[in-house]
Amino acid sequence: MIASLANPSLKASGSEGPGPSFVVAVPIFPGSNCEHDTQYALVQVGAETVFVHHSDKALPAETAAIYIPGGFAHGDYLRAGAIARFSPITAAIGRAGADGMPVLGVCNGFQILCEMGLLPGALAPNTQGRFLCRDVHVKVENIATPFSRAMVLNQVLRIPINHRQGRYFADDATLRHLADNGQILFRYCDAAGMVDESDLVHNPNGSIMAIAGVTNENGNVVGMMPHPERAIESRLGSADGRPVLESLVGGSSPGAERE
Amino acid sequence: MGEYAVTVTVSPKAELRDPEGKAIGDALHALGWPAVTTVHVGRTINFGIAADSLAEAQSQVKEMCETLLVNPAIEDYTISVRDAPESALAESAQIGTSS
Numbered sequence: 001m002i003a004s005l006a007n008p009s010l011k012a013s014g015s016e017g018p019g020p021s022f023v024v025a026v027p028i029f030p031g032s033n034c035e036h037d038t039q040y041a042l043v044q045v046g047a048e049t050v051f052v053h054h055s056d057k058a059l060p061a062e063t064a065a066i067y068i069p070g071g072f073a074h075g076d077y078l079r080a081g082a083i084a085r086f087s088p089i090t091a092a093i094g095r096a097g098a099d100g101m102p103v104l105g106v107c108n109g110f111q112i113l114c115e116m117g118l119l120p121g122a123l124a125p126n127t128q129g130r131f132l133c134r135d136v137h138v139k140v141e142n143i144a145t146p147f148s149r150a151m152v153l154n155q156v157l158r159i160p161i162n163h164r165q166g167r168y169f170a171d172d173a174t175l176r177h178l179a180d181n182g183q184i185l186f187r188y189c190d191a192a193g194m195v196d197e198s199d200l201v202h203n204p205n206g207s208i209m210a211i212a213g214v215t216n217e218n219g220n221v222v223g224m225m226p227h228p229e230r231a232i233e234s235r236l237g238s239a240d241g242r243p244v245l246e247s248l249v250g251g252s253s254p255g256a257e258r259e
Numbered sequence: 260m261g262e263y264a265v266t267v268t269v270s271p272k273a274e275l276r277d278p279e280g281k282a283i284g285d286a287l288h289a290l291g292w293p294a295v296t297t298v299h300v301g302r303t304i305n306f307g308i309a310a311d312s313l314a315e316a317q318s319q320v321k322e323m324c325e326t327l328l329v330n331p332a333i334e335d336y337t338i339s340v341r342d343a344p345e346s347a348l349a350e351s352a353q354i355g356t357s358s
Contacts, residue, residue, distance in 0.1 A: 078327070082327065086327070120332075121332055122330050122333045124271065124275055125278065125279075126278070127276055127278055129279055169275060171332070
């Protein structure tokens with residue numbers, strides 16, 4: 001038991017048969033807590049995962065994409081993501097993202113990407129001033145990214161959120177630029193896909209323009225507050241997060257599990 | 260080389276709704292201070308620093324704010340740098356290194 005804790009499996013593979021494997025690096029910071037869910041989910045869609053330590057200076061050479069998991073990196077001290085931004089691995093993530101590698105930051109990963117400046121804007125404390133943990137609906141508004149290409153435009157996904165600091169905020173000029181450039185990837189909505197920023201039932205944290213996820217200018221770096229890796233099996237509540245991972249790994253989702 | 264005491268006050272931008280500030284404001288109104296208008300809750304970060312001059316200390320602290328201490332997308336800040344008696348800094352250094 002102790003041995004297995006001290007020596008966690010660093011690699012996991014879900015690829016079947018021959019063919020090139022798709023390796024996703026999952027960086028782990030002190031306080032990350034979604035890395036095993038992330039690994040499990042990625043393996044389910046056929047990817048191979050490799051954990052990388054926050055003090056590593058480089059990503060493994062075979063890395064094809066990066067998935068920054070949720071948690072509380074460095075205790076969320078100062079601000080969520082503020083300290084993680086200066087970890088050695090973060091510099092390597094920044095270089096890979098700038099070079100066009102697909103990078104997804106979920107929840108704390110989103111906060112880190114914003115603090116790094118790889119994504120515009122920031123995540124402020126929820127409008128209600130408390131931690132939120134429940135399913136929400138989000139609408140896909142751009143299907144040209146590595147994380148949404150297996151979806152249809154305006155598809156509504158039911159995915160859980162789990163955060164205290166998830167209220168997306170950016171100034172007016174940034175928001176205009178995001179909208180004009182198709183960088184608003186996900187917006188909170190009701191089950192029918194209606195978006196209403198002032199409706200705190202469906203825009204759960206009070207995000208400006210009800211934004212739940214954004215991309216960088218090139219579309220290869222994505223941050224989102226909802227956790228797709230926690231919604232990959234309908235028997236566990238929802239499989240709506242699956243297309244996010246399938247988009248990354250396969251591009252399309254034949255036979256994807258649906259509710 | 261002089262010794263300076265620094266206080267950085269970080270608060271959410273005024274245009275960003277501050278739920279904690281609003282709750283405190285509501286409580287103050289309920290407790291009989293209706294004249295209270297805008298409540299914002301932030302954090303203060305205190306430290307000592309050795310620098311060649313007050314201006315040099317201020318310039319370094321500003322850089323720290325822009326690099327780490329503040330996220331300008333959602334926060335504003337003020338800096339206070341004061342002459343510090345050496346004894347106070349020595350004491351805080353001692354607290355910092357004992358473990």
